[in-house]
Amino acid sequence: MLIPVVIGVTLITFVISNVIPANPARAWAGQKAPPEVVEEIAERYHLNDPLYLQYYYYITNLIKGDWGYSHSEHRPVIDCLRDYFPATFELTLWAMIIAIPIGIYLGVVSAVKRNKLPDHLSRVFALSGVSMPIFWLGLLLILLFYSYLGILPASGRGIAPSHTYTGLYLLDSLLSLDFKTFLDDLRHLILPSITLSYATLAVITRMTRSSMLEVLRLDYIKTARAKGLPDKIVIYRHALRNAMLPTLTVSGLSFAGLLGGAVLTETIFSWPGMGRYAYHAISTLDFPAIMGVTFLMAVIFVIANLIVDILYAYLDPRIKLGE
Amino acid sequence: MSKNALYGIIAVVVIIIIVGAAAAVLLNKPEKEKPSPPAEESIVSGTFTWDTIGDPQTLDPAEAYDTASGVVIQNVYDTLVTYHGTDTKTIYPSLATKWEVDSTGKVWTFHLRKNVTFSNGHPFNAEAVKYSFDRVLIMSSPQTGVSWILSQFMYTYNATTGKWNSPDGESSVRIIDDYTVQFKLREAYGGFLPSIAFTVASIVDPKVVEAHGGVKPNQDNDWMSQNMVGTGPYKLVEWKHNAYIKLEYNPNYWGGWEGKHFKYIMIKNIPEVATREQELLKGDADMAYIPVNHLNDVKGQEGIVVDEGGLTYNVDMIEMNCRPTYQNKTNPLHSKLVRQAISYAIDYDTILENIYMGYAIQLQGPIPKGMPGHDDNLFMYHQDLDKAKQLLKQAGYENGFSVTLIYNQGNDVRAHIAQIVKENLAQIGISVEIQELAWPTLLDKMDRGDYSMIIVGWAPDYNDPDDYAFPFLASYEIGGDTYRTGWHNDTVDKLLMEAKYEVDQDKRAQLYKKVQEIAMEDPSFIYLAQWKHVAVYRAWLKGYYYNPVMQLDFYHLYKEE
Numbered sequence: 001m002l003i004p005v006v007i008g009v010t011l012i013t014f015v016i017s018n019v020i021p022a023n024p025a026r027a028w029a030g031q032k033a034p035p036e037v038v039e040e041i042a043e044r045y046h047l048n049d050p051l052y053l054q055y056y057y058y059i060t061n062l063i064k065g066d067w068g069y070s071h072s073e074h075r076p077v078i079d080c081l082r083d084y085f086p087a088t089f090e091l092t093l094w095a096m097i098i099a100i101p102i103g104i105y106l107g108v109v110s111a112v113k114r115n116k117l118p119d120h121l122s123r124v125f126a127l128s129g130v131s132m133p134i135f136w137l138g139l140l141l142i143l144l145f146y147s148y149l150g151i152l153p154a155s156g157r158g159i160a161p162s163h164t165y166t167g168l169y170l171l172d173s174l175l176s177l178d179f180k181t182f183l184d185d186l187r188h189l190i191l192p193s194i195t196l197s198y199a200t201l202a203v204i205t206r207m208t209r210s211s212m213l214e215v216l217r218l219d220y221i222k223t224a225r226a227k228g229l230p231d232k233i234v235i236y237r238h239a240l241r242n243a244m245l246p247t248l249t250v251s252g253l254s255f256a257g258l259l260g261g262a263v264l265t266e267t268i269f270s271w272p273g274m275g276r277y278a279y280h281a282i283s284t285l286d287f288p289a290i291m292g293v294t295f296l297m298a299v300i301f302v303i304a305n306l307i308v309d310i311l312y313a314y315l316d317p318r319i320k321l322g323e
Numbered sequence: 324m325s326k327n328a329l330y331g332i333i334a335v336v337v338i339i340i341i342v343g344a345a346a347a348v349l350l351n352k353p354e355k356e357k358p359s360p361p362a363e364e365s366i367v368s369g370t371f372t373w374d375t376i377g378d379p380q381t382l383d384p385a386e387a388y389d390t391a392s393g394v395v396i397q398n399v400y401d402t403l404v405t406y407h408g409t410d411t412k413t414i415y416p417s418l419a420t421k422w423e424v425d426s427t428g429k430v431w432t433f434h435l436r437k438n439v440t441f442s443n444g445h446p447f448n449a450e451a452v453k454y455s456f457d458r459v460l461i462m463s464s465p466q467t468g469v470s471w472i473l474s475q476f477m478y479t480y481n482a483t484t485g486k487w488n489s490p491d492g493e494s495s496v497r498i499i500d501d502y503t504v505q506f507k508l509r510e511a512y513g514g515f516l517p518s519i520a521f522t523v524a525s526i527v528d529p530k531v532v533e534a535h536g537g538v539k540p541n542q543d544n545d546w547m548s549q550n551m552v553g554t555g556p557y558k559l560v561e562w563k564h565n566a567y568i569k570l571e572y573n574p575n576y577w578g579g580w581e582g583k584h585f586k587y588i589m590i591k592n593i594p595e596v597a598t599r600e601q602e603l604l605k606g607d608a609d610m611a612y613i614p615v616n617h618l619n620d621v622k623g624q625e626g627i628v629v630d631e632g633g634l635t636y637n638v639d640m641i642e643m644n645c646r647p648t649y650q651n652k653t654n655p656l657h658s659k660l661v662r663q664a665i666s667y668a669i670d671y672d673t674i675l676e677n678i679y680m681g682y683a684i685q686l687q688g689p690i691p692k693g694m695p696g697h698d699d700n701l702f703m704y705h706q707d708l709d710k711a712k713q714l715l716k717q718a719g720y721e722n723g724f725s726v727t728l729i730y731n732q733g734n735d736v737r738a739h740i741a742q743i744v745k746e747n748l749a750q751i752g753i754s755v756e757i758q759e760l761a762w763p764t765l766l767d768k769m770d771r772g773d774y775s776m777i778i779v780g781w782a783p784d785y786n787d788p789d790d791y792a793f794p795f796l797a798s799y800e801i802g803g804d805t806y807r808t809g810w811h812n813d814t815v816d817k818l819l820m821e822a823k824y825e826v827d828q829d830k831r832a833q834l835y836k837k838v839q840e841i842a843m844e845d846p847s848f849i850y851l852a853q854w855k856h857v858a859v860y861r862a863w864l865k866g867y868y869y870n871p872v873m874q875l876d877f878y879h880l881y882k883e884e
Contacts, residue, residue: 020763026770027763030388030467032784032794032805037468040541044465073564074381074466074548083564139597147601154607155374155598156566156591270593272565283732285763 002302009298010062010291014055017287023047024285028071045069058291067295068288072280077292080277085296086167087157088266088273092258093168094193099201100251104240106201107208107247111216112235122205129202138195138268145191155270158188192269196262200254207250211243244315252308256301260293365580367572369882370587371864373875374599374611378565378592381466381548384525385459388467390782393522394874395568395590399442400525400553403433403452404516406873409633411693411786414516418447418526418554428511428826435502441528442558442573449504453496454529458538460494465541469523472784475823476512482540510824513831514787517872521785528552556878557588567591570877583865583881603627603859609882610860610867615682616735621859630858634684636691636783636871638791639737641728641744641776641849642769646809649775656726656775659845660718666704666846667711668751670743675852678739683852688839689795691853693871695828696788696835702843703850711751723752726775731762737778740851744776769807776849779806786872788835789823796842810847 263275797803
């Protein structure tokens, strides 16, 4: 599964990036660079070779662990990803930790109290989450929590922990037993992760609501109620478990999607993540960087799908893995 | 997993977080500033926080060619000579205390400052100077090509033979004794001193470079691009890419630390202007980059200074394709009369007032105001539609024609300029098709001469007219025409070459005067705007000044409430 997907993704990205009518060497060298320098860069990075040869060089290097050289940052792509991926991963992880439980809870409440006040409130909340531009939400949160209340910071990831184990600041600061840094980093995470989570939270709420409504109509729920089981058990153990499958799919794909698509949140909160890196790479024709980010994202999508499939089997005993 | 085990794990995680938070609160006492005054009356304390945009591409002076890199390099490294304060006319000593030049203008002798050490304690001497200059030319940075600034007048290095392209096979820099070096230039160059005040001529520590990869021909040094050891006032503590750069004062700095200075410098990379504004207004940033169209958000706010001191050397122009044909058709812009007509059709005043919001003056020719060689009496175009129509008629285009006008994606100022130019040219019968292109695509079209007009800009490398007039007006054949206008004038080529290698500054000024007159009479550019400088900072920040050829100087800044 992994291999064909990765080959397909790298090939398509490679071709698309290279049909842009522009000379990447000129873009890398800058406006003032003399023609000799541009020519030398083109030569050095095989830009004058036919496309299939360039792709061959790229893939063989990739297999050897060489992800290429990022021209927008003047250092190897792998070094850039090592800096930026953990930042985005940490942000996305917290966004999902916020979005999934709250989204599911609101969805369930909404379904159970259908057409009553809690349902209306949660639907308005969800609708605004889907339709509100992330950009605007981020600025509002900064105005409220930073400018007026002054309780949370507006930019950056906070103090870097003294040792880097994983690149995830919270985990690293805990591992280095540096609680001051931990607290500082936690405060920096709150606003961006809320901003990033809202849209996903809204989608999860809507998804859970509609599948819960479907499940609650089914006969076995009536049976459960007829047996005299308490409401909580009927809803959370009998109904929710069956209603979870679509929610799970959405959550898995959102997680992978947010990793690559957090560019707006990263921009507003100056979060040094992969979205900004990718955006900058695209605008400077930094092909190796674009390829690196795409490749990493492809791998993550495959892994996220795999995890969702495994969880499916856990939730629905009818699905058996490996058959 | 059993339910009990799950609850167990959750309980443990919650306990860890609570204990962690409690410990953090208990331990979270404000850190005491360690007293660190190296001299008696010095107060080195606090952090200067600067919210700005853009991450440096590299911290290696031999490779760096962008503003974000330049500002860090200038504050960590030193050059032989420099500028002081707002003065752009005088060159001051820095690591060199005095210098002499012989009558040919080719041999320069520099006497070096004694008792200077790098921030790691290693001594600064003539060897370091020779090593640093040779390194730039041997490395000949393949990423940026910035070494051209030195190779215009110094001997270059031949990587194949391992020898210098000089009569005796040695480099331009000769060590006379420990504290004297001599530069034997390939050509006398009028802009020699200004160009070695640029960051590319920063002095590095030979021992540090040798310990980390040394100098390899045509190859950048990866270690040097991420680390710094200089003789300047600050040293690098940490660079978190796309997030921040932290500098700390260098106690060994030869300039000393008397008076008030910042101990730490925090350069934060914040792409969103609203976030920068909020941090500045809140006082968490001492200074912030606020573009002119957002200045009204901060103007008049308590505790905020909007400092409109001085002119920059940043200029905006519209280049015109002067080739005889364009896309296999006759190119109307080939005609001098047509280019004059277009220059007369532009409503400069409206552009300056409404788009630059008054933060620019009309650019008076190719050499900006304030730079040596600028001519205050040079002819400038003003809008005169009758004259423009008459010129078009004279050129045989009274029925007009159509052109494309290109600008780079995301540049709001240029987008608005394009609209006004379109309206202006419609009034004389020229129809304009506006194209917004990604930067790399724009450059590609420029290189191939596949355009009619492009809105472009230029920023200074060093304080010399050769850095402007030559790339704009010299022909491609002699290494000019960076914008590929295709404009070619033999007289101008000759004058520019003469001015380049003339060391008598008065004579040079005369040569540039002639060049500028020809350039205005036969315009290859529409000279639009020269930006004014605006800095926005907290009123408690003192010691700020602006010099168009230097980067922000942290050493002279301090805080006073």
